[in-house]
Amino acid sequence: MAKGSVSASVIRRLPRYYRFLRELGEAGVERISSGDLARRMGLTASQIRQDLNCFGGFGQQGYGYNVQSLYEEIGRILGLGSHRKAILLGAGNLGRAISQHMDFLSRGIELVGILDANPDLIGCQIGGITVQNVQTLYDFCTRVHPDVAILCIPKEAAMRLSRELVALGIKGFWNFSHYDLSLDYHGVVVENVHLGDSLSILCYHLSEMERNPEEDQHPES
Ligand code: NAI
Numbered sequence: 001m002a003k004g005s006v007s008a009s010v011i012r013r014l015p016r017y018y019r020f021l022r023e024l025g026e027a028g029v030e031r032i033s034s035g036d037l038a039r040r041m042g043l044t045a046s047q048i049r050q051d052l053n054c055f056g057g058f059g060q061q062g063y064g065y066n067v068q069s070l071y072e073e074i075g076r077i078l079g080l081g082s083h084r085k086a087i088l089l090g091a092g093n094l095g096r097a098i099s100q101h102m103d104f105l106s107r108g109i110e111l112v113g114i115l116d117a118n119p120d121l122i123g124c125q126i127g128g129i130t131v132q133n134v135q136t137l138y139d140f141c142t143r144v145h146p147d148v149a150i151l152c153i154p155k156e157a158a159m160r161l162s163r164e165l166v167a168l169g170i171k172g173f174w175n176f177s178h179y180d181l182s183l184d185y186h187g188v189v190v191e192n193v194h195l196g197d198s199l200s201i202l203c204y205h206l207s208e209m210e211r212n213p214e215e216d217q218h219p220e221s
Contacts, residue, residue: 006054013043020037031064078107079108083108083110090152090157091126115136115137150175159179175193
């Protein structure tokens, strides 16, 4: 498998391949050509072949792709089979929604703790997990050793806590706070999520469509 050289845009497409392949498998499709997969996903066949060639191909001339094995391969490339422990900081509106509605286990992640600073929330149950006082963060992390921190806290709190979390062994941040965590820590990866950016991209495509009504827009590719 290619290491370190795969472009960010290819990596961003992998979860989408994974999702489509899972749905195809559930629908009983055993194999699929790159052309058919491309049509369903709104991509081109050559883009799919190029993307998958970054990891060694997987297709066979005249056969296409075996849906189940490609699904498993992409899951393996994404590292979804690993067992990682995550803590969530901030049991407010967003934190509650994420902890209750995200299917962590299918991504190899176990949500092991939820921490907050608000005394009214400490002790509450969210999805079977008791919200703990963020002041117990050190004790919790040295006992449970989580790998991932999900930040659903305000920007200032994320700025303050991120360094401490790295010192406590956190290797990956799924960061919803509007603080753009940068990669100034060796051996730590960050995925900053801004739903507002996604909405802005929708606005861009809508404006483009209004400016050029005759042109096809391909926001997904
Ligand atoms: P909220 O106010 O409902 O929840 C924030 C929670 O963080 C509160 O329960 C608060 O007690 C807790 N908190 C504050 N300081 C803390 C600390 N030092 N340690 C632990 N917990 C702490 O806010 P909401 O709506 O859940 O949003 C959370 C954050 O995410 C906000 O900063 C908001 O701007 C941001 N946000 C980001 C989005 C994105 O797409 N990235 C989308 C929506 C919200």
